Amino acid sequence: MAKQTRAPKKKSNAEFPAEKFxxxxxxxxxxxxxxxxxxxxxxxxxKAMAQIGEITVVAPNSPQSGMSxxxxxxxxxRITKWYKHKKFFxxxxxxxxxxxxxxxxxxxxxxxxxxxxxGVNYGSNTAINILYSGTVAAALEGAIAGVPAIAFSLCTYANADFSYSAKFAKHLAQKVLKEGLPTGTLLTVNLPNLPEEKIKGVVVTKQGNSKWKEEMLERNDAYGQPYYWLRGELVLQDDSLDDDEYAVxxxxxxxxxLSFNLTNHSFIDTIRTWNLKKR
Ligand SMILES: [Mn+2]
Known part of the structure; x- marks a missing residue:
């Protein structure tokens, strides 16, 4: 693996608001x-986090969904200051x-x-999407660094109403700040795209088994050469409120x-019986 080098950390940098922080x-x-x-x-x-803490927003300068x-x-x-509504964001x-x-x-x-x-991400980060998601990966990187982290996703791609997700995010963030999370643990939160009064409740779930039914479309470009575009639909594979996609x-x-250690502990004893040898 290529050696990673890190630029020396700047002790004082007028660009970044260390003093205020x-x-x-x-x-x-x-x-x-x-x-x-x-x-x-x-x-x-x-906006929701600014009501409870001192926030710093650091986000990609272009869409990065599916980057895991x-x-x-x-x-x-490159890191650039970003303004929204004429204010530093x-x-x-x-x-x-x-x-x-x-x-x-x-x-x-x-x-x-x-x-x-x-987040709050467009589209669910349940089941297998947990592996594909850049939203979850950012939180996971926090967990790797020992910082409590939460990924929030709104389960829709159209007519998104983020108002309840922001309210719930504030509530859960306060809880996590108070209670903490075990080392190496993060939370992925998925919300239905419903107004608050239509949301039935909150359930703690496990990563479910829902998977994508995918197809790779073939089309021709302007020069008659084929190009390909992946599309699909997440197919529900569970039938219990204990499962993330079913619940939402x-x-x-x-x-x-979630935790990021992917070891299959239940298979360790079996694979040891293979008696793998140095040959
Ligand atoms: Mn996304």
Whole structure:
């Protein structure tokens, strides 16, 4: 593997508001996403977090959905100040969601935040999507760094109403700041795209078995050469409110605790009986 080098951390950098960050007694919250810094969902999440803490937004400068835990090693990253509604909003990074968390920790924040939140994502991050998601990966990168982290997703791609997800995010963030999370643990939260009065409740779930039924469309470009475009539909594979996608499709907010160690413990004893030898 290529050796990773890290630029020396800047002790004082007028670009980044270290002074302001240091003087607050509020919890310090890093806000990221994978839909890009201009997405509607991150604006709702940032506003909700600003009610309970000192926020720093660091997000990709372009949409990065489906990037999972990708990081940029072969080209430089750029960090630029980003303005929304003529006001400073945060820092845009020319990379992936994981690059954003790494850049925030190495260059932008003077010390690790108390909480990392990611989202609010367009589309569910349940079941197998947990593996594909850049939104979850940003939170997971927080968990790797030992920072409590939560990924928020709104389960729709159309007519999104982020208002309840922002309200719930505030409530859960306060809870996590108070209670903490076990080392290496993050939460993925999926919300139905419903007004508050239609949401049936909150359930703690496990990662379900729902999978994509996919097809790769073939079309011809302007030169008659074929190109391909992946599309699909997430097919529900579970039938219990203990499962993430089932819960959210039935009107519940789904909260799933995750860890990033993928070892299949139940298979260790069996594979040891294979007596694999050095040959
Ligand atoms: Mn996304």
């Amino acid at each position: 240091h003087k607050t007694s509020k919890p310090r919250i890093l806000v990221c996403n994978d839909d890009g810094i201009d997405a509607e969902g991150i604006e709702f999440l940032a 835990h990708a990081m940029t090693l072969g080209k430089p990253l 945060g820092y845009a990074v020319s990379g992936t969601p994981v690059d954003c968390v790494k850049a925030a920790m190495a260059q932008i924040l003077p010390e690790p935040p108390d909480l990392i939140v990611s 499709r039935h009107g519940y907010v789904s909260v799933t605790p």
